[in-house]
Amino acid sequence: MAGFGTILDKDEISAVADFVRWEFMIHHAPNTRYHIEANGWDNHERYAEAFPFATGELALDTPDDQLTVGQRAGKQLFFSACITCHDRARVMEEGPIWESRPVSFPRNGVTPETVGQLDGVSGASIYAVHDRPVVVADLTAEERMGETLFQKNCAFCHAADGTGKNWIGRFLEPHPRNLTDTTFMSGQTATTLLMTLREGIPGTSMPAWKSVLSDEQIVAILHYIHRVFHPVAGLGRGER
Ligand code: HEC
Ligand code: HEC
Structure with a gap:
């Protein structure tokens, strides 16, 4: 005082x-x-x-x-x-999101189309590492199709690396799920995930994809998640 x-x-x-x-x-x-x-x-x-x-x-x-x-x-x-x-009241974990520094929304120049094309400013941000897709060399044709669809439709919110730790993902409330998180993913099966992808999650920003993508495309995304982010129960290797 x-x-x-x-x-x-x-x-x-x-x-x-x-x-x-x-x-x-x-x-x-x-x-x-x-x-x-x-x-x-x-x-x-x-x-x-x-x-x-x-x-x-x-x-x-x-x-x-x-x-x-x-x-x-x-x-x-x-x-x-x-x-x-x-203000932020009380939090358990003091992450960067609670830092008292100014942020703008949307981050300059970031749209679903430009995610992954980093400019000098956003490239230096702590979120940028999550805007880069994981590189996997030997994807099957279906997984590659899933990759293209995921990066085009989902990465804006869930981050290119599936963690949801990109700028938009940290901003949204509730946060888009971290699709690489074992605690979350081990509670899921191919059936529950397909259901979520088709129907979305009411009351959150997670859309119902059945109105946007064909079922074949949704299944391809699931295979991409299974291969690159976290194994999905019910999608064994043999079933790929
Ligand atoms: C315009 C500013 C403002 C907004 C908006 C506001 N508050 Fe407050 N609130 C205050 C102030 C100032 C105090 C008194 C702080 C103190 O006594 O330390 C307070 C105190 C409180 C308290 C504790 C004491 C009491 O009066 O009961 C509660 C609970 C509370 N606010 C809840 C809410 C909730 C819930 C909302 C949203 C619906 C809200 N406030 C929105 C300014 C605000
Ligand atoms: C506009 C933002 C947004 C987009 C785009 C988006 N999601 Fe989500 N997604 C969310 C949010 C927010 C949640 C978390 C909802 C919750 O916690 O209740 C979520 C949750 C999920 C979940 C977990 C479901 C559960 O039971 O909690 C999966 C799986 C998922 N999304 C996959 C996808 C896939 C695949 C795409 C692209 C086809 C996609 N999302 C596109 C925002 C988005």
């Missing part, structure tokens, strides 16, 4: 000290609440689901699958309506 000696004169400082003594020490007045009707916050209780994120009781980076449906809704609300004032 800065000294007030150059801002307030002696009488003003002792008046403030008297107020603090009287109001808080003698009368034990509760701390001034901000979210009251007079400040334009009528019935603030209706946002109760977001309170634990504002008070830090729940960390903001708690994975969605560890939250109840109500807590998920609270988190969404916090991100859309409260974070402007409450």
Whole structure:
């Protein structure tokens, strides 16, 4: 705290000290609440689901699958309506995304078409390493088709290397899945993944691909994921 000696004169400082003594020490007045009707916050209780994120009781980076449906809704609300004032509240892991440095959206010059073509500025960013596809020499024809389709349709959100650790992926909430993550991928099978790819995930930015790609193309992408990112249960080598 800065000294007030150059801002307030002696009488003003002792008046403030008297107020603090009287109001808080003698009368034990509760701390001034901000979210009251007079400040334009009528019935603030209706946002109760977001309170634990504002008070830090729940960390903001708690994975969605560890939250109840109500807590998920609270988190969404916090991100859309409260974070402007409450800032990032509490997080478990201080990743680069929480650094207090300015970022712009979308990153200059990055569109689905230009992902992978790095300019001088974005090439130096910590996200850029994830904008490069993994090079695998001996892809089958189907896997190569899957690669082309993945890089064209999915890499914008999931990163060219499938990790979702590219710029857009870190920005989206919830984050696009890390398709190389063993914990997540070992809980999946060819059947569940195909279902997700066809139907998308309502309430997130994950689209329903059945309206965009043919089933043959979706299956090719799955084979690419299986080969390059993480083995998929139910897609043995023999089935390629
Ligand atoms: C315009 C700025 C602003 C916005 C927007 C805002 N808050 Fe606050 N909030 C404050 C201030 C200021 C305090 C008082 C801080 C203190 O006492 O330390 C506060 C305190 C709180 C508290 C703790 C004390 C209390 O009054 O209950 C909760 C819980 C809270 N806010 C929840 C929310 C939620 C949920 C949202 C989104 C729906 C939200 N706030 C949006 C400024 C804001
Ligand atoms: C606009 C952004 C976006 C695009 C484009 C996108 N995804 Fe996603 N994807 C997401 C998000 C966000 C999630 C996480 C949703 C969640 O956590 O509930 C996700 C989740 C997934 C999952 C995990 C499903 C699960 O059960 O959690 C798979 C697999 C997946 N995406 C594959 C793909 C493939 C393959 C493509 C391209 C054909 C693609 N995605 C394109 C945003 C995107």
